[in-house]
Amino acid sequence: MKAWGSGDEAALGRLAEYVYPELRRMARRYMKDEAQGNSLQATALVHEVYLRLVDVNNVEWRGRAQFFAIAAQMMRRVLVDAARTHGSRRRGGAPAKVNLDDSAVLSPSPDRSILAVDEALTALSQLAPRQAKVVELRYFGGLTEVEIVAALGISPRTVRRDWDLAKAWLSRELKRRERV
């Protein structure tokens, strides 16, 4: 993390190798220990990993934002894998209503909405990669507007507009899927 902070871009890749297993391990442990029905904001987990891996006092703002950008991507993978492992795909009717303004939730019970959001987001990224990225950072990583600005190097206004449009787009897609 420090190496990357001082300009070593390859260190970013090495960092990712630590983050993913750590996230997954913690997610598994959490889901095994917690009683059914409890849930945890996925972003809380991302923050925990951050605190474990990083010397918090020694990271500049941009480094922090990029860490969370990577963690968000991985958190998405962890959540999707967990939902798939639960064998919850397309079982038991329509997915629960998704409120994209609350970040993704890690739940011991199967969560179909994660898979639905993931699929819709993948489809969106084909059309609008930047907008899809903003959603990923915010929904799966819990990044704030300021952090997204730093991570993607776009203006606050663009972040707001992207989020607004992507949210409308995804809500519409999710409703369409629900009807199928």
Next chain:
Amino acid sequence: MSPERFRRIEELYHAAREGTPEERAALLAQSDPELRREVESLLFESSVGEFQDRHAIRNAAELLEDATVSRLQLGARLGPDRIEDKLGEGGLVAGKYQLLESLGRGGMGIVYRAEDIKLHRAVALKFLPADRVSAPEVRERFVLEARAAAALSHPHICTIHEIHDEGEAPFIAMECVEGQSLRARIKDHPIPIEQTVSLAMQIADALAEAHRKGIVHRDIKSANIVVRGKNGRRARRAVPQTGIR
């Protein structure tokens, strides 16, 4: 769809969303029909989302406002900035509706029981929340909602008497259904299976009528169903919150 197509949608969406209602109408009118449909459905989605977002955040504020409502019931003088203040002396609305009590509120409206002092009958008045009144698109939806519900005539659908869409406190006057919400009714005690089936059939029947007229309710939930009387013999949709497609 191609990324280029998406960019055209994106451009028009933001221009329409950030423009005034007149600019938006002009922009949409100029664009090709398919593009227009896309953008309109997204704008619609975005406005629905706003209502949902607001709903969650405003709970605390609504609790405060409910205190006003209880003051109203006691007949006390009201503080400023409330819908009730804009209604004129003595809570008389449009010269003929005497406000009596609050029946409930949601993101899209505040419902009062009132008496029509000319016709001597009970009515329910649904107002827009005070902070939504100034938004033209909100008022437009309000009128559409009333129009959609007014197109329906069914024993299990609340009858619309009139809409008053001018001034600072637009409202819909409708039949006042005596009873309690299905939500309140099933909250503490389960209801017998026969009654459940009967209510479900009445609700389905009312919805079928709406669907025949091309109207989709879009927010059917127990809080929006009023069970008439103590025995709940007849179900009614009391707060029609309709969407049109």
